Amino acid sequence: MTSLRILTLSIATLGLTACASMAPDYERPQAPVLNQWPAGTADQASTEVTPAYQMDWRGYFPDARLQSVIAQALANNRDLRIAALNIEAARAQYRIQRADRFPEITGNASQTVARTPGDLSSSGEPVISRRYEVGLGAAWEVDFFGRIKSLQDQALENYLATEEARRATQVSLVAEVANAWLTLAADRALLDLAQRTFDAQTKSLELTQKSFDLGAASGLDLSQLKTTTARARADLAAQQAQVIKDRNALNLLVGNPVDAMLLPASLADVSLPVAELPAGVPSEVLVRRPDVLQAERQLRAANASIGAARAAFFPTISLTGNYGTASASLDGLFESGSRAWSFVPSIRLPIFNAGALRASLDVAEIKKDINIATYERTIQTAFSEVADALADRATINERVAAVSELVDASRKTFTLSDARYKNGIDSFLTQLDAQRTLYSAEQELIAVRLVEASNKVTLYKVMGGGWQPLKEMTDTAR
Template sequence: MATFLPTENQTGFFRRSVILVFGVLLPVVISLSACSLAPTYQRPEAPIPARFDSSTVPTSKVPEGRSEPLSPQEHLFLTAFSTSDDLVPLVERALANNRDFKVATLQVEQARALNRIDRAQQLPSVNASVQRFRQKFNDPSLDARYGQKLSAATIGTSDFELDFFGRVRSLSDASRHRYLASAQGQRAFRGALISEVLRAYVIDRAAAAQAQQLQNAYLDTLTLLNLAKRQQDVGTLSEDEVNLQRSDTEHSHTTMQQAQTDAAAARNALQLLTGYAGASPAGKVEELANPNESLDWLNSLPSEVLLERPDILQAEEQLRASNADIGAARAAFFPSVTLSTSLGTASDGLGNLFDAGGRVWTFIPQITLPIFNHGRNSANLDLAQLRKQAAVADYERTVQSAFREVSDVLTARNALIERVRSERGLGIIEDERVRRATARFDAGWEDQPRLLSARLRLHRTRIDGIFAQRDLALNRIALFHAFYGVSMNAPATLGKKS
């Protein structure tokens, strides 16, 4: 059996190698592994009130970036929807503070960045490199034949795909259409957010008005209970009748408390949308319903105008992206041609790296033809075609939903207008009835219980009127949302008061 005994030169070589590795390379590796370019983490400040019994944030932070001004369509509708000056700032605060809208905006920016990445793949990337290559053998004969000592500085590109069959172009087109779809989705979310703020505003104003009417009704029933107790004391009213009045008073008190709870919940919902910033709204629900607004011309509009809606445009861009994916899947069946090339200088040492006569260049074309991949390319093509069919169905469903949304809103509008007008007529009748009862009571011709009963009937009528006005105002908001983003040439403008 042969035994290998290293020579003195070989032993010195190994010793120097170990010293080089542990004395130079190891500290460098450790220092690089300890380096981090990640930013310092800071927990975001919670955008909520400091205490549960507070309803405002001490300092409301506006999200960084450019402001989002209202479009002419949005501003026109808001100023026509309410005469109160607090509605436009309320919507602007919602656009600035709502986190869902911020996420939608950032998703658009992410899609834009991905599109830039995909577009960059259509062009070659040029890189500069400097390398030192050394290969040494312990055997002198092998080292004399195969040993290398080379320094090189080059500039060039590697693995650039020559897009003869449009695969990279199709992928770039798909990415661009997905970016456009995200932008349209952000527009659709913006319209939905504005509509949601308006709905919360209407519900808050209606709930506050209802709570006020129920509080007035409770005070009147409490007065009736006190009168009933005095009548019982003088023997003109039985205990059963007093208990019946007491039950009505307790029921009125419970209803009032529930209405106040609903009003507080409506206020919390509005503040959540607007970022817990700003003063409380002061508009009146009767100002938000406009039964005299003439929108009959909307019924004669062609349904094709709905194709301008952001959600439909989003679905169409998704369909275009799926169509581009089919092109990329088809191109995978054809050869892939890549090119790597570089130009630079090389020598056996760094000192004479840029001396004359050391020019070096490489040119490495490569053609890859798929032969057998267990049907993966066919499956990818089938998947792309199925996704396009699903995108077509989703586009058609979005169009149908938009048409139904507009049709339902327009159909319900006439009935809501008649309901508001009817409730207003009943309110005028009950107001006149209470006025006459008050006059008779002041003249001593009518007792107080009859006056209080007339006032209670008036409160109920006003509450019914508040509900009718709320529903008509919500219908106006739904109409705004249904035509959001649609440009219409019409004899009247959506939201304009007559």
């Protein structure tokens, strides 16, 4: 076994001296955005408040029914399941690439039978020879210039990028489910408003029809009321269809039909999400968004691929060895003196390839430049999304208050107009106009309250959705 030990020690020694990566030193590009959010967009909250971007979705969305719906979506949504399977595929690909750094050891057993014609044999007679072999073989590429290590690093970064992609998919899914659930709540409120309006219009039409039959109401009043009743009926039918569509959309996101007990009756029935962004929080938090981290991981992978492209210019050193027994007869395989071994080192040096290696390096460097631009664009997009969400948040309270005042004023106007009409002071047209204004204002209030709730969901999403720093798997994975 002396020769085998020498071979093993030689391989181990070469392994310790190999794997010097030729990839460029990685430096994170400077974020091409301002360090702070636009003035006046951050909540003036205490810095002791847990910011929205650090909260888990269970803490951010306090409504227990919504929490249950989100949990079902995370368990059943097919997009998230596909993202998880992509992680498994990337992990397997990394393991394949990592295995190239170690010797490949195989067992082999063979029998060789050959017939030599008589005119080629020393005896002049045909000769049949046999050879039996049993042994172990080892093959290994010595990674002196870090080609395999660079490919392994590239596979690792791609694997980590798929993990970030899954987290980004989860954040988007949570936000989409929350928005769909809140939209259903708003549309149910609109449906209730449409139903109440239609019922009131129908009752008024019945009373006006009786008055008309008695000659106490004009044909114009009756005709106008029939018009508004028909409009209310159409609105009711459209809103009924919209609520059904909302439920279908929610069921698709969740992956299963959602229990009716988990559905909100209206926005007034909902515990709204939390949304705090204390003053002074820098825009650097964006580098922790899953999609930004994914872009950076892809940039790191492109950086590693440059090392592999550079190493391809240098010699490839391979070691192949076999150790076992060989004999001309099967029963002599394991007898004394049947030991056989071979050791075949080889060097492959590229001499001429019509510029293919240079072109491969150029491609790797260009892809890195593309990934740098992609990373910077991802951060710019993230900054713009957060700035837009904060701009809406800075004015949403004022909008809700203004529309609430509009509803109060419209309701008062309608009450006075209705009283004046019944007392014969104003025409039915004035009362009808006031009723339309109130109906429109109530619809607008529901819409703006949905915008308020959706803005909080958007803030959760664009800030990274309760990010938690991804555990550093690099060292352990290597």
